[in-house]
Amino acid sequence: xxxITQSPKYLFRKEGQNVxxxxxxxxxxxxxxxxxxxxxxxxxxxYYSQIVNDFQKxxxxxxxxxxxxxxxxxxxxxxSAQKNPTAFYLCASGRASNQPQHFGDGTRLSIL
Amino acid sequence: xxxxxxxxxxxNVPEGATVAFNCTYSNSASQSFFWYRQDCRKEPKLLxxxxxxxNEDGRFTAQLNRASQYISLLIRDSKLSxxxxxLCVSGFHSGGYQKVTFGIGxxxxxxx
Numbered sequence: 001x002x003x004i005t006q007s008p009k010y011l012f013r014k015e016g017q018n019v020x021x022x023x024x025x026x027x028x029x030x031x032x033x034x035x036x037x038x039x040x041x042x043x044x045x046x047y048y049s050q051i052v053n054d055f056q057k058x059x060x061x062x063x064x065x066x067x068x069x070x071x072x073x074x075x076x077x078x079x080s081a082q083k084n085p086t087a088f089y090l091c092a093s094g095r096a097s098n099q100p101q102h103f104g105d106g107t108r109l110s111i112l
Numbered sequence: 113x114x115x116x117x118x119x120x121x122x123x124n125v126p127e128g129a130t131v132a133f134n135c136t137y138s139n140s141a142s143q144s145f146f147w148y149r150q151d152c153r154k155e156p157k158l159l160x161x162x163x164x165x166x167n168e169d170g171r172f173t174a175q176l177n178r179a180s181q182y183i184s185l186l187i188r189d190s191k192l193s194x195x196x197x198x199l200c201v202s203g204f205h206s207g208g209y210q211k212v213t214f215g216i217g218x219x220x221x222x223x224x
Contacts, residue, residue, distance in 0.1 A: 031210065042116070042199070043156070043214040050209050090155055094210060098144035098203065101212065103155040 002027045006091050006104035012112045013078065013085060021076045021107045023091035032074035033092040033101060036060065043090065049074055078109065086110050113138050118200050118215035126223050129190050133218045135200030136182045144203040144210070145176055145183050149196045150217060156199055159185075190222045 004025045013019045025032065031050050035043040045058030049068040063082025068074055074093075078085045088108055094101035118135045125131045137145075145162035160167065162174040162183050173186040183202075187194055197219045203212035 042216040
């Protein structure tokens with residue numbers, strides 16, 4: 001079945017630690033996105049990528065990094081510089097133009 | 113002013129009732145509009161795209177009013193299973209990317 005797979009489902013980060021969230025899609029979508037969702041807030045865009053080896057900062061990129069070495073994969077690293085990382089992280093992919101995005105089932109990140 | 117504004121609710125309605133949500137967007141260049149459904153602690157799932165002419169999918173009807181910059185979602189004959197948060201989304205193209213903005217979501221609770 002085609003879809004978007006995020007792992008792990010739950011992740012705990014220690015102080016000063018970098019952690020990487022995985023996102024893989026087999027929908028052959030060009031564009032991939034990372035969002036963060038906090039309670040009572042809408043989704044906020046962290047990074048997005050249209051093609052391999054290219055990505056752009058979203059609205060809240062500070063403390064995060066990404067790579068896009070393969071079309072299918074768009075991992076997100078939450079660095080120690082991100083002081084408030086506890087949130088629900090959602091990866092999405094979509095075609096170009098006015099098509100909707102589709103989401104993975106998310107990763108919940110918490111601080112130990 | 114937020115780019116996409118929604119009443120967070122909650123809207124508590126009895127089973128069988130008709131309920132309507134409105135959402136306003138501030139970017140007049142927005143070209144694409146969607147409604148997503150998000151269940152508690154789950155990822156958003158596409159409910160329907162919103163077209164200029166309006167569109168219907170079973171009990172759900174979506175409308176777009178470009179002049180007033182709002183979109184609406186009407187749910188007829190509400191079911192208990194409709195209880196969820198409904199996210200309004202507007203999008204536009206920028207430099208080859210589709211950039212979307214999510215509203216905070218409107219929470220619906222259908223009561224027996």
